[in-house]
Amino acid sequence: MQAAAENAASLGPASATIASTLFKAVAPMIAKAAVAMLRDRRTKASAMGLIGINSNETYDYRVPAANHPLLDLTEAHPDDVSAFCSMAGPALAHARKNDWLEIQELVTLDFSRNIVLIGSPEAESLLRLIFDYRRPKQGAGLKYVGETFDAPYRWMEDPEIISAECRRYVNGLGLITRPNWPLVYQSTSGDGRIIPQVGHDNLLQSDLLLITVIPNFLTLKGLESGRKIISIAGTHGVGTRSIELVLKSRGVLRQIHDGLSTRPNAFQIVIEAQRLKHHVRRGTNATRVTLRDVRHFERPYSAWEAANRAVARRFSDWVAEDNRRNRPLPPDRR
């Protein structure tokens, strides 16, 4: 803006006066916007810190690739990408929008690092290893086995148990129908379920987001060095992408902050995504989020070591579940 004023000055005294007036009028707005940006950034950094993502550490993000079990996708699910962009920051979102991102088919992940997983076990395979969900020998969906550790909340993605359906719009895919997966919670009287609400037309009225933060027990090195696993996963995509609203909602963040005052090393947060807007092209989005629960589940170090042993036992079969078969010729001979 200063440069613009100097340019205007070169045109003559009258132009300089106009430019100077404009600059004086706009400057407070810029300053206000800058302050707001800084405040937003600080708020977001604080919010990310609340869910275990600290600005002074590095994290590997995993967004499920184009291997969604129920949808024929050529790239990652739009809801998961949206959640990722809202967490990774505006620069990455801008780069993606402008197609500046380099796509690599094979990216290796060091299991000993801080890992952020986006998406539920149905699409995010590593979450299946962590919580111990397994594909049934026949049929669709996932069976929960849970030999690694028991958490207060988990997803249920077994179509043999859940027959109810729900519908929602997905950006680029239109209207889709899916089983209405619930969250399962442990209580003294047994397992209970929280079910996303649907309307008479089976359109989703609400969705659920489960945030899980636990020590990274995938490797002993990760466990010993205090690394974390952070999972951001909704019962449907609407819930997953509502992380964007969570990170902006001061009220919810304050409640989470209060709920985590003891700084537990393992906790879960349940968010309800509400007031859904259904848009044919842009998809179904929540406009409001509320906190349903914050639950600690501290475990002794030995419990996470036991979880690591369970991962070691399960690892080969977990890899085999993701096999793509029948690749008869090298790519250059196809």
Next chain:
Amino acid sequence: MGYGDTDRHLARLGADALRLAAMKTLQHLELSTGWGKVALEEGQIHPGDPPLGADYEAHHRFTTVLYCHPAMAYLNIEDVVGEERLLEGRIAVKPGSRVVVLDPLDGSTQWALIRSGHSVAAMILISGLDGNLRLESAVVANPVHTFTLVAGEPLRLGATNGRSEDDLWLTSCLPESLASPSVAVTGYKTKDRGSMLAFLKEIPDWAFLTIGGNPVTPYVMAGDLTAAITWRSQFTWDAVGILMATQTDAVVGNIDGDVVNGPTFAEHFDRVVLTQNARVIQPMIVAKSAARFDELVLAIDRARDEFGPSFGTGVEELDFGDDVGE
């Protein structure tokens, strides 16, 4: 439970790690273009057939996957040795530690010819308190099936690209269902042609496959193959399929007709398992039944009498008679 005692959980864990490494090695071999021969350096020895680029690639792939497996934190594996990485001197493994013995591309000639008929064979040996090694687990994996043996448990069969939890126990040979019996012979080379023709004359009703060894022997139990013969002495890593057969009701013995049982062969196997890269497992027959085993022993005996003392030595004088080429 002290060092050297079989810890069943760790044995299974090791088998699972071998299985994953084998699966990934086989997937790698689907796309490999390493069919060129590798020239050995002066003084370098390679047991078995002349090595291909794919042999070394496969060894590298196997070890890379194995060392990334979370089970490695618990297994104390000191080394991966075998066909592509020969031992230098006597191997000393600390009590309680383990060593992997690997043939990453067993059947490399078949692989080079038809991209099939190959397998990955791998074993984990554990060192006891006395420093002696013994087999704890083993896998033979081809692109379709994986056979898994854990010490003290029956043999398992599963899909190579599937999960071990879906494996089946394989304790008994499938019955023959084809019109004629069949025998697969490994170690057969062109230099054995005369002996082999003499042998084949003695089994006129049998179908004959000129591939064998680990990729084939387990199918005496799991397939329609009636019998498998190793024509010459084997390295232990080439005989994992025979060891597996001894854990089922297949009849296993040497070509002179001496039948061995599972514990006896396993004890012998452990004793010679890392004997300075020597071919310590004598020529063997694995058959679905005692009757078939006896038929083959008799046929070999007659062929030896017919052919003379150079039978099966690999240095025979070929003699096709006067009518060759007519």
